[in-house]
């Protein structure tokens with residue numbers, strides 16, 4: 001990373017790959033099986049265990065796989081969120097609530113299934129959406145809310161569940177009716193919606209693998225009947241969660257993602273026809289539908305078809321293609337082994353950035369409190385009193401000294417594609433304010449201590465120069 005003694009080149013978020021990942025990739029390549037297979041399956045069980053959902057293993061032992069996990073690995077977070085909506089039966093005529101201050105895929109996945117996105121402004125001084133406005137936006141058409149655990153910080157799920165379980169809000173909820181339908185997926189969505197009996201929480205945990213929060217309410221206890229704070233990992237806070245393993249994420253498989261579900265009413269055995277008619281839902285059924293959705297609706301996956309003589313398969317519907325390959329699965333297994341160490345290193349860098357921002361009087365994302373532990377994905381700062389022009393100047397000057405920064409996020413109502421659907425940033429003043437003076441510092445595990453000191457030094461000097469303090 002060194003250019004000379006005083007100048008360095010700091011990239012924004014390079015992947016952290018070691019010999020462990022290299023070995024996994026080579027092993028996958030040499031194994032004769034490179035698409036979805038044993039590595040992906042193993043990763044699903046281990047990730048399910050990591051995020052605290054049903055892992056399908058006896059005694060948490062990967063050698064003793066007994067059932068399907070409540071997590072499926074796919075090729076992106078976007079596909080994961082979209083497939084979640086399809087399993088949940090969200091589609092045309094439905095509304096999905098999404099914060100305006102996020103990346104496009106939080107909203108695009110809902111649009112892909114034909115639902116209408118309803119954007120919510122941010123709180124004045126927080127990256128989370130305004131929960132009062134979220135409550136006001138719920139209508140009988142609302143099927144899901146997509147909280148975004150931005151930068152790795154889990155949202156306030158106590159507040160979110162308090163709203164969706166409020167009897168007045170619950171009363172409005174109209175679950176999908178599928179009595180006349182002969183489509184098994186629609187029927188599954190209808191059964192899940194009826195069992196939930198309320199708006200579903202479909203978290204965008206793209207940034208937040210490994211994050212956790214102490215809550216009284218979560219998917220396991222939405223009404224907070226227990227009245228006891230419990231630590232829950234992102235993945236088991238919401239009803240459904242999507243994760244991203246894209247190249248810039250803390251945990252990467254180059255591209256990739258996962259969908260997890262935490263539905264206490266789900267039964268861990270095969271159901272009888274009568275039980276299904278009575279509205280019961282099994283974990284195996286949800287898992288199986290994610291497989292079908294991600295692999296053309298083909299009744300057998302490629303591995304099953306390689307069994308001698310087992311050539312015949314059916315296509316139960318012309319579905320989608322977004323499965324994870326075993327090469328990616330192998331990278332994921334190595335990353336998971338290294339992940340505790342990677343998270344710990346991020347925490348150390350964050351402590352240094354926090355001290356520097358506090359010294360400078362710059363606001364910053366708070367990654368660690370008594371209430372939550374972030375995955376430490378993004379180091380979001382807000383340069384107090386700075387306008388968009390000064391912010392751009394700081395970014396350029398830092399780039400001239402070799403430090404790549406970024407902006408998270410330009411709110412979606414400012415983007416052409418969303419303006420075309422009729423959204424206007426003037427209706428989201430808090431999101432605009434958050435954006436206008438935001439700068440994200442490089443935060444990744446390829447940074448040496450000297451790199452971190454260099455970033456801090458360049459940041460302090462540049463902000464002081466541009467802001468005149």
Ligand SMILES: Cc1ncc(COP(=O)(O)O)c(C=O)c1O
Pocket residue numbers: 075076077078079102103105106148204206207243244245246256257
């Ligand atoms: C908040 C958020 N959600 C979803 C995604 C989509 O992830 P993927 O590229 O894996 O689809 C991203 C990607 O950066 C993101 O930042």
